[in-house]
Amino acid sequence: MGEIVAEDLQKTFVTPEGVEVVALDGINLKVRTCEFLCVLGPSGCGKTTFMNIVSGLERPTAGRVLVDGRPVEGPRQEVAVVFQEYNLFPWKTAAHNVEFGLKARGQSKAKRRDAALRYLEIAGLKGFEDRYPHQLSGGMKQRVGIARALAVDPEILLMDEPFGALDAQSRTFFQEELLRIYDRVKKTVVFITHNINEAIFLGDRVAVMTFRPGRIKEVVGVDLPRPRTLDVLETAEFASKRSAVWRLLREESRKAFEAKQEALVFGE
Ligand SMILES: Nc1ncnc2c1ncn2[C@@H]1O[C@H](COP(=O)(O)OP(=O)(O)OP(=O)(O)O)[C@@H](O)[C@H]1O
Numbered sequence: 351m352g353e354i355v356a357e358d359l360q361k362t363f364v365t366p367e368g369v370e371v372v373a374l375d376g377i378n379l380k381v382r383t384c385e386f387l388c389v390l391g392p393s394g395c396g397k398t399t400f401m402n403i404v405s406g407l408e409r410p411t412a413g414r415v416l417v418d419g420r421p422v423e424g425p426r427q428e429v430a431v432v433f434q435e436y437n438l439f440p441w442k443t444a445a446h447n448v449e450f451g452l453k454a455r456g457q458s459k460a461k462r463r464d465a466a467l468r469y470l471e472i473a474g475l476k477g478f479e480d481r482y483p484h485q486l487s488g489g490m491k492q493r494v495g496i497a498r499a500l501a502v503d504p505e506i507l508l509m510d511e512p513f514g515a516l517d518a519q520s521r522t523f524f525q526e527e528l529l530r531i532y533d534r535v536k537k538t539v540v541f542i543t544h545n546i547n548e549a550i551f552l553g554d555r556v557a558v559m560t561f562r563p564g565r566i567k568e569v570v571g572v573d574l575p576r577p578r579t580l581d582v583l584e585t586a587e588f589a590s591k592r593s594a595v596w597r598l599l600r601e602e603s604r605k606a607f608e609a610k611q612e613a614l615v616f617g618e
Pocket residue numbers: 363364365371372373391392393394395396397398399400544562
């Protein structure tokens with residue numbers, strides 16, 4: 351369970367000025383059960399829009415998403431999301447933040463506490479259960495977010511640039527940590543990023559998107575063996591994958607860069 355199929359997804363936004371923005375244009379993608387799929391593309395190519403549609407938070411203009419053969423029509427229990435911002439309740443402890451989703455599912459207090467402690471431990475936060483968000487570092491808050499998403503035991507974990515706010519060094523440790531968790535819990539993961547190394551290090555496959563309108567340009571298989579550690583970054587296989595993916599992304603990044611320059615010149 352946990353297969354995702356996107357069929358001819360299209361999303362057009364209309365800005366307050368009445369301008370139409372085609373964010374997604376004909377996305378077709380299949381994510382296999384327990385696969386770790388990374389979606390890579392430059393800023394503004396439609397990655398978050400794609401994720402919001404898969405999670406059911408946003409409706410497509412045309413096309414549809416099927417989870418295990420059933421069309422997604424709104425947020426659902428089998429799908430958990432980790433956002434770039436931590437989205438924790440500041441007045442709740444780490445454990446209570448993790449318990450929140452379980453309470454909504456009607457689980458007993460004792461069961462909720464058990465699950466919260468278990469997933470906080472998996473996320474490397476044993477001993478921090480009763481801390482409030484302001485007593486935790488940014489990285490720890492992000493781990494609480496991951497524990498919270500996993501605690502509801504979803505079939506699918508959607509992650510939108512979850513490590514974007516971290517410095518480069520902490521980011522690599524988090525990637526390794528996430529793989530350790532993935533090896534333990536095995537879910538279908540869709541991981542959004544604009545970082546090539548991150549996409550290749552984490553993914554079984556990397557879907558490279560085009561810049562505006564967002565389409566899937568190509569899906570690249572990453573056959574590096576698991577479990578993976580950061581040592582894989584030094585290998586020749588990694589380097590050759592990296593240059594193959596960069597060749598695909600380069601043109602799209604240039605378009606994104608030029609669009610940004612234009613926006614600066616014309617004051618958009
Ligand atoms: N509510 C909205 N109204 C109008 N345009 C929107 C809206 N949401 C997104 N867009 C536009 O749709 C396009 C895709 O946006 P999206 O946030 O999905 O990109 P992204 O790939 O996630 O970018 P980033 O890497 O910066 O997070 C952008 O051009 C954006 O300006």
